Amino acid sequence: MSAEAREAKPLGAVIIGAGFAGIGMGIALRREGLQDFLIVERAQDVGGVWRDNRYPGAACDVPSHLYSFSFEPNPDWSHVFSAQPEIAAYLQLCARKYQLLPHIRFGTAVQSARYDEAQDLWQVSLSDGSVLQSRLLISGVGQLSRPALPRIEGIDSFAGRSFHSAQWDEHYPLEGKRVAVIGTGASAIQFIPEIARQAKQLKIFQRSPAWMMPRHDRAYSEGEKRRFRQWPWLMRLYRLGIYLRYESRALAFTRFKSLMKLVVEIPYRATLKREIADPVLREKLLPDYPIGCKRLLLSDNYLETMTRANVQLLTQGIRRLTPQGVETTDGQVHEVDAIVYGTGFAATEFLAPMSISGRDGQDLNTVWRQGAMAYLGLTVPGFPNFFMLYGPNTNLGHNSIVYMLESQIAHVLRCIRRMREVSASAIDTQAATYRHYNAHIQKRLAGTVWNGCKSWYVDANGHNSTNWPGFTLSYRWLTRHGSLRPYRFSSIDARQAGSLRVAAPQNVLERASAALMRGILRSVFRPLIGPPFAPRVQRAVVDALVLAMPGRSGAQISQRSVAGRPVEILQAPGTAPRQAILYLHGGAFCLGSPRTHRSITTHLAAESGMAVWVPDYRLAPEHPCPAAVEDALACVQAMNEQGFPCERIVIAGDSAGGALTLEVALRLRDAGQRPAGLAMISPVTDAQLRGETLATHAGEDPMLRIGWLRQGLDWYLGRGGARPALIDQDFRGLPPMLIQVGSQEILLSDSLRLSERARAAGVEVRCELHEARWHVFHLQAFYLRSAVDAIAGIAAFARRVTASDT
Numbered sequence: 001m002s003a004e005a006r007e008a009k010p011l012g013a014v015i016i017g018a019g020f021a022g023i024g025m026g027i028a029l030r031r032e033g034l035q036d037f038l039i040v041e042r043a044q045d046v047g048g049v050w051r052d053n054r055y056p057g058a059a060c061d062v063p064s065h066l067y068s069f070s071f072e073p074n075p076d077w078s079h080v081f082s083a084q085p086e087i088a089a090y091l092q093l094c095a096r097k098y099q100l101l102p103h104i105r106f107g108t109a110v111q112s113a114r115y116d117e118a119q120d121l122w123q124v125s126l127s128d129g130s131v132l133q134s135r136l137l138i139s140g141v142g143q144l145s146r147p148a149l150p151r152i153e154g155i156d157s158f159a160g161r162s163f164h165s166a167q168w169d170e171h172y173p174l175e176g177k178r179v180a181v182i183g184t185g186a187s188a189i190q191f192i193p194e195i196a197r198q199a200k201q202l203k204i205f206q207r208s209p210a211w212m213m214p215r216h217d218r219a220y221s222e223g224e225k226r227r228f229r230q231w232p233w234l235m236r237l238y239r240l241g242i243y244l245r246y247e248s249r250a251l252a253f254t255r256f257k258s259l260m261k262l263v264v265e266i267p268y269r270a271t272l273k274r275e276i277a278d279p280v281l282r283e284k285l286l287p288d289y290p291i292g293c294k295r296l297l298l299s300d301n302y303l304e305t306m307t308r309a310n311v312q313l314l315t316q317g318i319r320r321l322t323p324q325g326v327e328t329t330d331g332q333v334h335e336v337d338a339i340v341y342g343t344g345f346a347a348t349e350f351l352a353p354m355s356i357s358g359r360d361g362q363d364l365n366t367v368w369r370q371g372a373m374a375y376l377g378l379t380v381p382g383f384p385n386f387f388m389l390y391g392p393n394t395n396l397g398h399n400s401i402v403y404m405l406e407s408q409i410a411h412v413l414r415c416i417r418r419m420r421e422v423s424a425s426a427i428d429t430q431a432a433t434y435r436h437y438n439a440h441i442q443k444r445l446a447g448t449v450w451n452g453c454k455s456w457y458v459d460a461n462g463h464n465s466t467n468w469p470g471f472t473l474s475y476r477w478l479t480r481h482g483s484l485r486p487y488r489f490s491s492i493d494a495r496q497a498g499s500l501r502v503a504a505p506q507n508v509l510e511r512a513s514a515a516l517m518r519g520i521l522r523s524v525f526r527p528l529i530g531p532p533f534a535p536r537v538q539r540a541v542v543d544a545l546v547l548a549m550p551g552r553s554g555a556q557i558s559q560r561s562v563a564g565r566p567v568e569i570l571q572a573p574g575t576a577p578r579q580a581i582l583y584l585h586g587g588a589f590c591l592g593s594p595r596t597h598r599s600i601t602t603h604l605a606a607e608s609g610m611a612v613w614v615p616d617y618r619l620a621p622e623h624p625c626p627a628a629v630e631d632a633l634a635c636v637q638a639m640n641e642q643g644f645p646c647e648r649i650v651i652a653g654d655s656a657g658g659a660l661t662l663e664v665a666l667r668l669r670d671a672g673q674r675p676a677g678l679a680m681i682s683p684v685t686d687a688q689l690r691g692e693t694l695a696t697h698a699g700e701d702p703m704l705r706i707g708w709l710r711q712g713l714d715w716y717l718g719r720g721g722a723r724p725a726l727i728d729q730d731f732r733g734l735p736p737m738l739i740q741v742g743s744q745e746i747l748l749s750d751s752l753r754l755s756e757r758a759r760a761a762g763v764e765v766r767c768e769l770h771e772a773r774w775h776v777f778h779l780q781a782f783y784l785r786s787a788v789d790a791i792a793g794i795a796a797f798a799r800r801v802t803a804s805d806t
Contacts, residue, residue, distance in 0.1 A: 013037040013136040014124050016110050016354075018100075019048020021140030021389035021405050023091055024069060027098045028409045032416070038134075039100065040126065042109035046095045047088040048142070055168040055187060056194035058084035061215070061298045065235065066242045066400045069094065073235050075228030081217045081298075112355040113137055115384060120425040120492055122385065135385060135425070138412065139351060142390035148346045150182060153320035160325070162339040165191060172338065174198045180326050180336040182318070184210060188342030189297050193305040195340070202311045203334055205318055205326065208294070209287045211264055214271070215298040249398035250471045253292055253448060260291035275303045284315050292397060293451075351388070358383035359428075360800060371463030373438040375429045375486060376479060378408055381796065384428040384490075387412050393441050394475075395466040403472050411479035415487065422503035424489035432607055432792040433486035444469035483507060485785055488793075493769060499755060501743075504772040505786050513783045514772065520548075521774070522702040530708025535590050535621065535715075542591050550782050551598030555605050563634035566616040568594035570605040579676070579802035580611040580644040584632055584664075586655030586681075586776060588712025589620045599781045600654065600791060607795035610650075610802070613639060617660075621715035628716075632664045636675075646673040650798040654776045655704075655747075656712065658683025662726050662754075669733050677801035679738045679794045682747050682775050683754065687713050687723040691749030700744040704775040709746070727753055731761040738766050738797040740790055742773035768793065 012034055015022045018041040029037050045051055060067045064082040068074055072094055078086060095101055108128040116123055116133075124132040147164040149155065163169045165187045179199040181188060184206045196202050228235040251259060269286070276282040285306065287294075306313055317329040325336040346352065356364040359382045367380065374380050377394035378387050389408050396404060415427050445451055445464045458464050468475060485505055493499035504514070528541045555570045571577060581604060585597040594601070594614035605612045617631035632651075639649055646668065653661040658680035665678050694706055717723050727750065737758055741751035748769070755767035770777070770790060781787040 009036075010119075010121055010133040010135060011036050011038055012134070013138055014110075014113075014122065014132055014134040015039040015138045015140055017041060017048060017140035017142070018043075018046040018095070018104055019050070019140060019142065020091065020402055021142055021408075022046075022048070023094050023098075023100060024402075024405055024409050025138055025140060025389060025412065026100045026103055027069075027071075027094065028413055030098060030100070030103075032413055034416075035103075037103060038132065039104040040108060040110050040124075040132075041104055041106050042127075044106050045092070046100075046104065047091045048140075049166070050084055050087040050091060053084060053166050053168075053187065054170065055165045055191040057190040058187070059190060059217075060087060061186065062246070062400045063242050065239045066246065067402055069402065070239075070406060072097070073228075073232065073239065075225055075232075075235055077220060077225075079217055079219050081215060110354055112357070113386075114357045114361075115359060115386070117359055118492075120385065120490075136416070137356075137386045139386075139388045140390070141351065146346045146352065147341075148344055149341055150318075150343050152182075152318055155321050157323055158321045158325070158339060159323040160337045160339065162341070164341045164343070166345070174338060176200045177337040178335065179203070180205060180334065180339045181342055182326070182339060183207070183342035183344065185342055185344045186295055186297055187344070189299045189302045191340070191342070193299075193301045196305045196308055196311050199310065201336075202308075203326070203336065204311065204313050205328075206284070206313055206315050207317075208289070209285045210294065210297045211287050211291045212268055212271075212297045212299055212302065213264060214267075215300045217300060243399070243403070246399045247472060253397050255447075264291045264296065271303065276306065278307075281306060281313060284313055292448075296397065356383065356386070358386070362800075371459055371461050372465040373434075373441075373463075375434045375437050376408070376411065376475075377468070378411060379427075379429040379434075379487075381429040381431040381434050384426040387415075392465045393438075393445075394468050396468060396472065399472050404468070404475060407472070407476040407479040414480070414484065418484055418487075418506070419489060422489050422506065423491060424503055425491040426489070426500075428488050428490070430486050430488060430789050430792055431796045432788070437486075441469060485510070488789060490768075493767075499752070499767040499769060502768050502770045502790075504770070510785055513780075514786075517777075517780045517783055518702040518774070525703060526705055529591070530588075530705055531711050535619075538591055542587070542596055546596045546598075549599045549779055551600075551602030552606055552781070553602075555598075555602040560638075562615065562638040563631065565618065565631050565634070566594075567635060567638070568601075568614045568616070570598075570601050570612045570614070572606045572609055575609050575611075577610045579608075579648045579650070579798070580613060580639055581605075581608060581679075581798055582632065582635055582639065582649055582651045582664075583612050583614045584617070584628075584651070584653035584657035584660045585614065586653065586657040587619075588684075588708055589625075589628065589656045589716035590712050591619070592657075597654070597779070600778050603781055603788060603791040604652075604795055604798075607792045608798050610795075610798060611644075620712070624718060625716050628660055629663050629667065632660055633667060636664065636668065646675050648802050649675045650677045650679060650801060651675050652679035652681075652794060652798070653683070654681035654778065656684055656716075657681075659685060659726055662729075665734055666726075666729060666731075674733070675735055677736045677738065677797060678734065679740075679797055680751075680754075681740050681778055681794075682742065682745060683726075683739070683750060684709070684713075684747060685727040685750040685754045686725045687717055688725050689713075690725075691747065691753070693748040694746045697744060697746045697748060701742075701746045701774050702744075704746055706746060727757060731758045731763055734758065734761070734763045736764040736766075736797075736801050738768070738794060740768045740770065740778075740794070742775060742777055743769055743771050744773060745775040747775060766797075 015025050018039050022039050026039050059081050063080050064077040108126045111125050111127050113122050113124045122134045122137040147166040161172050174195050175198045178201045180203045182205045272282050319327045319329050326334045362382055372392040374392045377391040394404050448469050489503040490500040493501050529538050558569045560567050583601050585592045593616050601612050601614050615631050615635040618627040651661045661678055661680050739751050739755055755765050759765045778787045778791055
């Protein structure tokens with residue numbers, strides 16, 4: 001398939017990078033039978049960091065039999081810890097063997113990617129000027145792909161040769177040269193012993209020493225390699241043994257930090273005493289921070305190198321670089337011919353310098369301004385169809401990242417399969433799950449060895465966005481067997497532009513709960529609500545049933561009076577909201593109260609972080625139109641007086657409350673005011689009852705029957721005469737709208753027509769059609785995860801539209 005053909009037709013997936021992550025993902029897609037993908041690689045060969053890091057002594061610090069794909073074992077590794085050329089060759093072999101080369105475009109990089117909501121496609125702009133369209137965007141760039149140079153005054157003034165270890169200058173020989181090395185991290189302790197044998201003089205500028213363990217590297221004998229080839233089961237068993245040995249180290253990193261003293265500190269102190277006779281040098285090489293807080297390093301010859309006559313370890317700070325060399329804080333200038341930066345990578349600057357824009361144009365770097373985070377290290381809400389391999393909080397301090405990558409790749413495949421099963425064109429993470437998951441990760445990290453000092457694990461805000469705080473086995477279980485409920489699967493509604501069809505969750509518990517709710521509503525609620533019963537009887541039934549539909553615990557509820565009517569104010573504990581939501585409950589204009597809708601409003605307060613005002617507006621038939629609208633407008637005025645200007649208020653409501661939401665917004669517009677947004681759940685928009693689904697869905701909706709709807713409208717608007725229909729109003733100038741409606745309800749037509757009319761008037765509209773759900777299913781949030789997720793979607797909408805005006 002030619003590049004031109006790929007660009008003419010949307011791809012199934014674009015993968016960024018051809019290192020371990022990109023190659024593993026490509027192989028997995030081919031095994032899944034998916035061929036329409038492209039791997040974009042900025043260099044001219046595969047290999048990622050193992051192609052780029054060609055410094056002397058470059059090798060992996062995880063045994064190669066574990067630092068390799070489980071499906072492609074290599075019996076011919078030369079050493080326990082194989083060197084860079086072998087690992088790069090292994091990746092080249094995998095790319096050829098699994099026929100990935102036709103799927104790779106070399107020599108170009110992804111500059112930006114923008115999600116096109118109208119098509120559920122990513123528009124991926126490349127550095128060669130071409131633009132790709134793809135259903136999925138999968139980043140395989142990892143955390144250690146961008147070299148980090150130190151921020152030192154005069155770094156550009158040095159007249160000699162300088163380079164980063166990840167960009168080694170192979171054309172510049174160091175034999176007989178005076179060389180400075182700045183930094184003593186994982187790369188530096190590998191190349192320092194090598195160049196110390198070449199350089200005339202080697203000066204090492206160390207900011208802080210590292211805790212070390214012996215590497216115990218050795219060559220495999222020909223007999224061992226022959227047995228691995230003859231008996232693959234023996235090689236798998238050997239790999240398992242390495243995995244278990246390394247996995248056990250997680251106990252010390254994440255659970256029992258005191259083990260570090262026994263396993264690392266005591267042996268390291270003994271090694272220092274044995275190999276370093278000079279007490280001053282020995283003191284320089286002894287860390288003063290908790291073990292594991294910074295990366296634990298492996299070496300068999302670094303300490304020995306420190307005793308060489310041509311090697312000097314300097315611990316005074318660097319003031320600046322000069323044309324001649326390095327000036328330290330004591331005023332001494334150390335003249336050198338070359339400087340090698342062993343200062344690591346920008347591990348916390350994920351995806352930089354690429355620009356990634358999701359729904360509503362939100363920029364990923366802006367979303368991450370307080371620290372990078374992702375659900376399972378893979379996904380971020382508001383960025384549908386986007387996965388990151390080796391993303392936030394998936395780095396390891398104790399085991400093989402390739403094992404983690406295989407877990408992540410398996411999870412991406414699970415998501416792809418589910419998308420196929422439910423005919424979805426988009427998958428997005430639920431915002432609530434994303435927040436709760438990452439709060440849990442940070443809480444777990446607080447008890448690990450990585451909490452206690454400044455390191456590359458932690459960003460400028462003190463947020464640890466790199467490490468996984470547990471066992472790799474637990475991560476594998478989560479990715480391979482954990483529920484997919486945290487995701488929302490949707491597709492574009494071909495019948496109407498801008499409308500999404502949200503797939504119903506497929507897990508057994510959700511389906512059983514939904515069936516139970518349908519049965520209860522159909523047998524208890526539907527027969528008793530509406531004619532022939534009087535308002536008093538219907539209200540008594542609703543007051544009784546509300547006990548079975550509790551709200552979310554923890555919300556702070558207060559009361560106040562506005563224009564003589566009670567108003568309930570809910571907010572999450574500890575929040576000081578600057579924005580607010582006015583929620584108008586449903587009930588056919590004749591039923592309901594703030595109490596009956598707490599199953600919605602408590603979740604809304606918790607998920608949005610905003611104050612939710614719920615007026616107990618006057619009900620029909622005792623108080624017909626426009627009493628309810630007047631009460632709602634009075635509440636808006638009271639909110640203004642409490643410091644919530646109209647542009648920081650989202651007006652929301654369900655059913656009849658959705659109609660009131662629209663009516664209030666129209667009146668505010670006519671008065672020169674504009675709320676931040678409108679969120680409507682199954683709104684009643686056509687008082688003339690002209691919607692086709694009133695007839696076609698009458699047998700499907702377990703909650704609402706047309707008799708009750710007609711009765712409520714009669715009580716509210718009066719019998720007979722020409723009733724005004726909201727659907728026929730002029731919607732120009734209204735704020736962004738979110739409409740949520742169930743596929744099984746009789747008011748489906750009202751929502752779809754409202755969406756169409758508002759969009760035609762230039763209003764930003766998102767209409768979500770929730771499959772296999774009924775009228776205001778949100779009320780069953782205590783039982784249905786889909787209801788909780790839908791409410792969380794309203795909360796996310798409210799946060800977005802109010803943030804744009806603050």
